[in-house]
Amino acid sequence: MIPDLPAAELERMLRTIVLIRRFEEAVVAVGHEAEGWYHTAIGQEGTAVAAALAMAPGDYSSTSHRNHAQALARGVAPRALMAEIFGKAAGVNRGFGGSMHVVSPAHGIVANSAMLGGTAPAMVGAALASKVRGERAVAVSWFGDGTVTEGAVHEALCLAALWQVPVVFVCENDRVLEMTRDQATGTVPAREVQDIPAGFNMKVRAVDGTDIGVVHRVLRTAIDDARAGGGPWFVEVRTQAWPGRSTDPVELPGGRTDFELICGLRPVGPQDTAWHVARDPLALLTRELIAEGRCTPERVLALDAEVRDEVDAAVAFAREAPYPDPQTAIDRGRR
Amino acid sequence: MRTMTLGAARNGALEQAMLADERVLLMGGIAGRPGLTALTVGERLADRNIDISISELGAVGAAIGAAAVGMRPVLTVHQGTFLLQAWPQVVQEASKLPFASGGAVTVPIVIHLDTGITGDRDSRALSARLAASAEGSLFERPWPTRGAQHSISPEGMLWNVPGLQIVVPTTPADAAGLMLSAIASEEPTLFVEHHDLIFAEGPVSDPFEPVPIGVADVKRAGDDVTVIAHSIMVPRALEAAARLAAEHGVSAEVIDLRTIAPLDTDALVASVAKTGAVVVADQGHRSGGVAAGVASVIAELAFDHLRAPVGFVCAPDVPIPFSKPLLDHVSPLTDDVVAGVLATLERKGRGR
Numbered sequence: 001m002i003p004d005l006p007a008a009e010l011e012r013m014l015r016t017i018v019l020i021r022r023f024e025e026a027v028v029a030v031g032h033e034a035e036g037w038y039h040t041a042i043g044q045e046g047t048a049v050a051a052a053l054a055m056a057p058g059d060y061s062s063t064s065h066r067n068h069a070q071a072l073a074r075g076v077a078p079r080a081l082m083a084e085i086f087g088k089a090a091g092v093n094r095g096f097g098g099s100m101h102v103v104s105p106a107h108g109i110v111a112n113s114a115m116l117g118g119t120a121p122a123m124v125g126a127a128l129a130s131k132v133r134g135e136r137a138v139a140v141s142w143f144g145d146g147t148v149t150e151g152a153v154h155e156a157l158c159l160a161a162l163w164q165v166p167v168v169f170v171c172e173n174d175r176v177l178e179m180t181r182d183q184a185t186g187t188v189p190a191r192e193v194q195d196i197p198a199g200f201n202m203k204v205r206a207v208d209g210t211d212i213g214v215v216h217r218v219l220r221t222a223i224d225d226a227r228a229g230g231g232p233w234f235v236e237v238r239t240q241a242w243p244g245r246s247t248d249p250v251e252l253p254g255g256r257t258d259f260e261l262i263c264g265l266r267p268v269g270p271q272d273t274a275w276h277v278a279r280d281p282l283a284l285l286t287r288e289l290i291a292e293g294r295c296t297p298e299r300v301l302a303l304d305a306e307v308r309d310e311v312d313a314a315v316a317f318a319r320e321a322p323y324p325d326p327q328t329a330i331d332r333g334r335r
Numbered sequence: 336m337r338t339m340t341l342g343a344a345r346n347g348a349l350e351q352a353m354l355a356d357e358r359v360l361l362m363g364g365i366a367g368r369p370g371l372t373a374l375t376v377g378e379r380l381a382d383r384n385i386d387i388s389i390s391e392l393g394a395v396g397a398a399i400g401a402a403a404v405g406m407r408p409v410l411t412v413h414q415g416t417f418l419l420q421a422w423p424q425v426v427q428e429a430s431k432l433p434f435a436s437g438g439a440v441t442v443p444i445v446i447h448l449d450t451g452i453t454g455d456r457d458s459r460a461l462s463a464r465l466a467a468s469a470e471g472s473l474f475e476r477p478w479p480t481r482g483a484q485h486s487i488s489p490e491g492m493l494w495n496v497p498g499l500q501i502v503v504p505t506t507p508a509d510a511a512g513l514m515l516s517a518i519a520s521e522e523p524t525l526f527v528e529h530h531d532l533i534f535a536e537g538p539v540s541d542p543f544e545p546v547p548i549g550v551a552d553v554k555r556a557g558d559d560v561t562v563i564a565h566s567i568m569v570p571r572a573l574e575a576a577a578r579l580a581a582e583h584g585v586s587a588e589v590i591d592l593r594t595i596a597p598l599d600t601d602a603l604v605a606s607v608a609k610t611g612a613v614v615v616a617d618q619g620h621r622s623g624g625v626a627a628g629v630a631s632v633i634a635e636l637a638f639d640h641l642r643a644p645v646g647f648v649c650a651p652d653v654p655i656p657f658s659k660p661l662l663d664h665v666s667p668l669t670d671d672v673v674a675g676v677l678a679t680l681e682r683k684g685r686g687r
Contacts, residue, residue, distance in 0.1 A: 060404055094437035101435035110403040110440060115427045121396020122403060122428065128385065129401040132360060139400070152423070155393025162388055 001213035002288055003050065010294060013049050015303050017212075017282055020045040020069045022304070022311045023078055025256050027068065027085060030315055034086040038099035041069035042252075043242035044172055046212035046281045047219075048073040051140060051170060054220035055108070056227070058135070060126040062111045062119035064142040064172065067102050074107040078314035088321035095324045117143060117150030120169070124156045127165035127232075138166045138226045145173040145193050145236075154196075160232035161200040168222045169197065169234045172209065197234035209239035210281045213288075240279055259304050262286050263297035337541055342371025342533040344507035345447075345526075348514040348543040349409060350376045353383060359518055362398055362410040363387040371533050372475055374411040374447055395421035395446065399429050399523075402442045407518055415448030415527065416487040429523040430498030441521040445514070450487055451529035451567055452618055452655055454480030455666035458531050459659075465534055478530055480662050486655035488617075490527050490565070490595050491624025500524040500548055501595040505569040507537040509593055512546025520548060529567035529618070551599035553606070557588035560612040560676050560683070563603060563629050565592040568616040568648070568667060575672035587676055595625055600632050607637040612683045614646035614675045618667055621649040643682035648675040 024040040048069035063070040084091030085099045100114035111122040123141035130137040190196050194206045207218045222233035254273035260266045262283045289295040353359045362385045367378030387394035398408035462477040500522045504510035517524040564572040569591045579585035617626035630645045648667045
């Protein structure tokens with residue numbers, strides 16, 4: 001479904017989704033220059049943007065491993081994020097964290113961890129602070145299905161339910177567990193991810209992550225209810241495992257996103273993967289907007305051109321930006 | 336000046352801080368019921384004391400998150416060994432988030448730990464002295480021997496995690512003052528108590544005054560040898576020093592580290608420059624812990640002052656046993672400090 005948003009916000013949503021897509025494609029293309037680890041969120045842009053639109057300015061969040069999407073969706077500047085991925089002093093965390101530790105309190109992103117489940121308890125604590133102080137802030141905790149076997153997640157769910165704090169756990173299920181179900185590691189005995197939080201007596205929804213409109217509706221319901229004192233929520237967003245998402249080397253089967261293909265301005269060719277043609281949530285949303293007369297192919301192409309310029313500028317900035325002064329490491333990042 | 340126990344002083348300072356600053360949030364404490372062992376505050380602060388269930392990992396993580404958004408949580412895991420249940424949150428999150436964020440986020444949490452070997456010969460003597468006055472529940476008394484997992488001295492392990500402050504008070508005034516400083520600090524801080532010290536009485540100011548973090552304290556001045564101690568080994572070193580003076584004519588200086596991280600290296604070097612000999616007394620294990628770390632500082636910064644090798648009075652590298660004869664054999668006692676100092680002074684006398 002088309003996200004229930006005013007026209008201007010709807011276009012802003014599409015633009016941010018395209019921005020994240022082009023940003024991640026650029027990371028895949030130039031990330032090796034940074035000589036550091038990163039994880040892309042191609043195919044999951046819509047969930048991050050939907051959550052950001054459902055959140056209020058003072059809300060708190062962590063991010064997951066696929067965190068570039070969540071950071072950009074909440075307004076972190078592409079050049080600051082790209083510079084961080086490159087380990088540069090102008091990075092959002094001055095090069096101390098790299099891709100996996102992006103934190104930006106100015107954008108409500110107050111904790112991140114490269115340890116699976118590491119920040120699930122912290123988001124419960126941020127929500128606890130909100131409740132104790134009588135604020136209306138909600139905390140959003142991000143992780144993937146590969147994290148629900150971590151003890152930290154279970155203790156976070158337990159304390160969230162015990163304290164009845166305004167936290168929304170968003171589990172992006174890209175079926176890592178399902179794919180490893182027959183292996184010795186990564187398996188979970190629960191039939192479905194959503195069965196686990198249900199045991200903690202909290203509000204649980206599972207949603208099709210390829211339908212950005214539905215994701216937005218459910219996340220807005222959860223965040224609004226948590227804000228109103230309805231207690232913790234767990235939203236399982238069932239997404240697609242984009243084949244180019246593994247770490248090192250990251251590849252893009254089928255190449256970069258082609259908006260002429262998405263907008264029906266050129267026919268499907270042999271180089272186009274089934275994902276690009278039929279399953280990409282970005283493509284599904286774009287086509288729906290065009291079919292419903294809410295956007296035009298020309299506008300989509302114009303947005304994409306704008307965004308590509310922005311991402312190109314971010315890459316150029318990150319490449320040229322200086323590294324941090326080595327002594328800042330000994331100063332332990334204190335400002 | 337007033338006189339009170341370390342437990343009462345620590346709790347009084349905590350309450351003073353909570354009344355002065357609404358951001359201070361107690362997690363896992365007790366409100367409205369008297370107590371020395373637990374973090375205990377008055378009934379009027381009950382709404383700022385959060386029940387943490389039996390979820391150390393989740394609770395420490397929640398404290399980190401609350402701190403990241405502006406609270407100043409003070410959390411207790413009761414028996415300090417339970418911190419090991421929350422180890423990933425301490426080592427991977429609390430210490431790393433401020434650094435990896437490039438300073439964008441601070442984690443001003445205080446984690447209170449009740450630690451140490453209890454029930455050894457010195458500890459049993461303390462229990463006997465307190466038996467007449469000790470009241471209340473089992474947890475409000477000195478503990479007997481508790482076995483391998485509960486007899487933990489975690490400060491050495493914690494010291495190897497950059498990004499954590501570790502304070503180890505031994506007197507009521509230091510406990511109150513370091514609690515105030517820990518709460519005021521922007522750094523994640525481990526407040527490590529030895530269970531047997533909770534009952535130690537001493538003078539404290541009214542109101543409680545902060546004691547700076549990172550400053551050691553000369554608890555007894557001397558000329559012949561420096562005993563560097565922390566936690567329960569400070570009163571044992573002081574008793575040993577009194578015996579050494581009375582029975583052997585030895586003048587021992589006793590330094591109480593008070594803070595392990597950051598370490599007051601200047602105080603250690605200054606004392607060694609005066610005495611020329613060092614014995615490190617630590618209830619932790621001999622290898623890779625506080626004693627080894629202190630000795631490495633002496634070797635690097637005070638080598639030219641040394642007239643004898645650094646002496647060690649530590650637990651050997653074995654888990655702590657339950658049975659009393661086994662426990663007395665491995666636990667560093669006052670007698671061991673006396674023997675360690677005499678052995679070091681013999682080497683000093685022979686020159687190097």
